Amino acid sequence: MMKRYYSRILTLSVFILGIIGLGAQSLDNREIENVTVSGELKKWHTLTLTFNGPECSETDEYNPFFNYRLNVTFTHQKSGKSYKVPGYFAADGNAGMTSAISGNKWRVHFSPDEMGIWDYSVDFKKGNWVAVRARTERVPSGGFMDGVIGKISIDASDKTGKDFRAHGRLQYVGKRYLQFAETGQYFYKCGTDAPENFLAYIGFDGDFAADGHRDDLVKTWEPHLKDWREGDVQWSGGRGKEIIGALNYLASKGLNAVSFLTNNIEGDDENVFPFIDYDTYNRFDCSKLDQWEMVFAHAQKLGLFLHFKTLEAENQGLLDVGGIGANTKLYYRELIARFGHHLALNWNLCEEVGEWKGFDSHETIPLDATERQVLAQYIYDIDPYHHHMVIHNGDWFDSMYGDQSRLTGASLQTHKQDFSLVNDHVERVIDEAKAAGKIWAVACDEPGDASHALITDTEDPEHFNARTNGLWGAMLAGGWGTEWYFGYKHPHSDLTCQDYRSRDLFWDMGRICINFFEENNLPVTEMSAQNELISSYFPSGAGDFCFAKQGDTYVILLKKGGERQLDLKNPKATEESEVEYSVKWLDPRNGGTLQNGSVKIIKGTGVKSLGTPPNHPDKDWVVLIRRI
Secondary structure, three states, X not given: OOOOOOOOOOOOOOOOOOHHHHOEEEOOOOOHHHEEEEOOOEOOOOEEEEEEEEEEEOOOOOOOOOOEEEEEEEEEOOOOOEEEEEOEEOOOOOHHHHOOOEEEEEEEEEOOOOOEEEEEEEEEEEOOOHHHOOOOOOOOEOOOOOOOEEEEEEEOOOOOOOOHHHOOOEEOOOOOOOEEOOOOOEOOEEEEOOOOOOOOEOOOOOOHHHOOOOHHHOEOOHHHHHHOOOOOOOEHHXXXXXXXXXXXXXXXXXXXXXXXXXXXXXXXXXXXXXXXXXXXXXXXXXXHHHHHHHHHHHHHHOOOEEEEEOOOHHHOOOOOOOOOOHHHHHHHHHHHHHHOOXXXXXXXXXXXXXXXXOOOXXXXXXXXXXXXXXXXXXXXXXXXXXXXXXXXXXXOOHHHOHHHOOOOEEEEEOOOOOOOOHHHHHHHHHHHHHXXXXXXXXXXXEOOOOOOEOOOOOXXXXXXXXXXXXXXXXXXXXXXXXXXXXXXXXXXXXXXXXXXHHHHHHHHHHHHHHHHHHHOOOOHHHOEEOHHHEOOOXXXXXXXXXXXXXXXXXXXXEOOOOOOEEEOOOOOOOOHHHOEEEEEEEOOOOOOOOEXXXXXXXXXXXXXXXXXXXXXXXXXXXXXXXXX
16 A cells, blocks of 8 residues: 655654753653653643653554553643643654654643643553543553653743734633633634645645545645745655645735644545545554644644534544444544644534435435534543534534533534525524523634635625625624635635635635724624614615624624614613714725714714715725714
């Protein structure tokens, strides 16, 4: 089997870092060579422990992925915080560069959220299926680093700008918006939902590019080679430059999210999977996954949120015939162990989850809601950081609302070419989840329909419906962001796109939208969709949108400009004549600073005119009304 592109005779020269210089100390009598600590030992930065363990190969008869279990528990001495972090088999410890399939390196990644001293203790077990067994007692020791303890000293981060290490972990905090742990800021998302086969990149290791499964869809990302910068990550043979360049381009446009499938075996593309080959579901390609990690780490430095879409409609029953069995548990454990240390991400249980067709028949098989709840609980239990967890709608979300599942939000898909369902459906999910007893953070990650959605600038340079109904429609319903699908009937589609510049004009509009929310310090958690307050309201997304905290702040989208009236009813006002509001206008097409229209100040309550826009009175405008 042609599994690697480059020679396997390369070996890693392990550099044992100085214990005192790193702030790491071994508290037992084992040799310090048994563990290497790497990474910047700073708050929110990834530190990595690499252990000398049993010599293994990806293809050993005694499966190293199933039959060993590495966990490291990190405990902060001062606060008492504790995280049990899963680890993984790392081949020679440098497989992304060497393409190794064997070695004796075992690895754990940790992103500390406190400065000071962290104690760590290693639990390494061996036995059939031990990686996915729930039992923790009377499990045989794996020897080697089992029982090793130590401590690590963590300093403050020195990062600034978009790099997520300057902001801390992005967390679900029981609100409609995810919040950064360090800065307390809410995160507003605008990014790409397509191509879903983002990781079908020919520069990754593995034989997927020539295994007879949709090899025509393998990507070079060649148009983005020019976006790679000297000093950016690459791996052996100069590989990685094109896909890293693609991320650089997205960040340069002000976008802050990227989405991708991690397993599309039996799906639309069939080239993305973490396994050693297309037909094996319990052995992982160490070098390919190391290369994925390089891409994800670069994205986080650029301020790009990672949307892990772990399965899709066509393969949601692939691993255990729709159940949550050993292969499914191993798959998610491996994803979490390798990538869960990143600060800004969400786990998506499945794209278009619901019924699926058996692979050897045309019978439609229901994927039981109980199984999805079991999976959500399993991910929650394995993920030490409890990242935001969502599910995509094939079936609606009814069975997953409330405390009956660990889900914390929805990844919403709509199905109208003009994006007219976005505002209404985002509001609907928010309201239904709240009524069921748990507030969800809702993003619209596939606005539009499958055939068209966000088409290219060449076909539609104005992007009027996408901008008004889709982009602003989601945000003004209380959603925390959008990602953009590329319709399959158009060039640069959800499967064929290799050039993000095909939507360059629209990315500017997305940046304008999220900048507006970031810069104006809106009381978003107290605001809600209240379209009925605007005179140009019509049901089901046909009219204008109003996002409001009554008596305080209103954000209005006027799709066709003009002079509209706003109902400023304020039942709590005691001196209505004294109430004053400022009126400012934003051009959502071109951005820029907030402008004055014909009315600068509104006095009193009741129905009031907003005046007319600063210019282009028939174009779409965003109006910000704030109580003075």
